[in-house]
Amino acid sequence: MTVLPNSLHARDVAYHFHPYTNARRHERVGPMIIERGAGIHVYDDQGREYIEAMAGLWSVGVGFGEGRLVEAAARQMSRLPYYHTFTHKAHEPSILLAERLVRLSPEGLDHVFFTNSGSEANDTVVKLVWYYNNALGRSAKKTFIARQGGYHGITVAAASLTGLPTNQRGFDLPLPFVRHVTCPHAYRHARAGESEEAFADRLAAELEAVILEEGPETVAAFIGEPLMGAGGVLPPPRTYWEKVQAVCRRHDVLVVADEVITGFGRLGTLFACEHYGIRPDMMVVSKQITSSYQPLAAVLFSDAIYQGLADHSEAIGNFGHGFTGSGHPVATAVALENLAIIEERGLVANAARSGARLQQALAPFAEHPLVGEVRGVGLIAAVEIVADKASRAKFDPPGRVAFHLFERAQAHGLIVRAIQDTVAFCPPMIITQAEVDELVARFALALEETAAWVG
């Protein structure tokens, strides 16, 4: 493509510093400009169509071009485009959404705090937990335990919880309030011959050892995605969550479920907490709450935590935390409509059905010479590429082959995500079984071409 000096491409390179992008490479290759979307598809400025098999960033549950969300936003914009929720102010959509989230969420989550993003929500979790423990006079109980490979966002506290080097290298992170324990991914971290249950026992024992080493009086919370997403779509080993929760309860450590990707149906249950039997003290949701048509996230927490926060805000005279956009009326109005669509159209059940098809259709790739593991639950899945199946050795440098596969997929009209050596899938929850078959057929072509390229 010829890039004219005043083209959108040239202006993007000149002025726009992109998130999660190698800026020098961007100068060479320029942007891929997406112009519009409809259903599971997006279209670029050359008119090419792609199956968006990542639903944007794991997020556009109801698909692109959903008119009801456009109308909900427009209605709210004309009535009250903005108002805040500081200092006792409120508006209808944020009140209704808070109530709806409490009704939908796992038992024991009774209060809601709104933010604009998942990262802000996780920063808020850290501050709420610190404030809560200060309220209880437990000023030493401040350490968080997170997992290597976990993803909780990129703001300073959230990036410290995240357990991925790419989010910390070069940023002087993590901050010292976090300890990271072993990534609960059996394929890479279980020992030879170790069953999933035995691996889960070992992980729970490690967690307990870390709590004891730190001193339970200093450990405030354990945070985890029920199924890790950005770390490479990593379902935990069987019995992991029940064992980890038992350790946390024993030492009075709060359990925080980060459902930013998994919330609102992704695994074929409304929340992944249901799938894994998690009873969290706090839960974070975002992305599919509005299908990302508007930026919005929420922290839900127990009444016990609320009582501590409320008492402390009275003692101090104020709860000094909140965003200009907390509970934004347009975002919360869009969320209400989005949740109504998910319910009316049975999209959680569809995620279970189309998800079963996706897992079934991807499973045979486990036999492919380039593939080490195929994994996933419901409508989130991944294929991990290896240089050697028997030893599970990675290609050198890591990610090179998966990136080629990602590029071949794109050439065949399929947008996936390459996470190091893993290719991830997380399509919109409206996807039909026939569309799943088309997605997998395009992936198969890309994989064959990649195998030929590797030689």
Ligand code: PLP
């Ligand atoms: N938590 C999880 C599990 C996520 O997957 C993400 C983003 O992908 C975040 C938090 C951060 O959300 P945001 O990008 O909205 O800050």
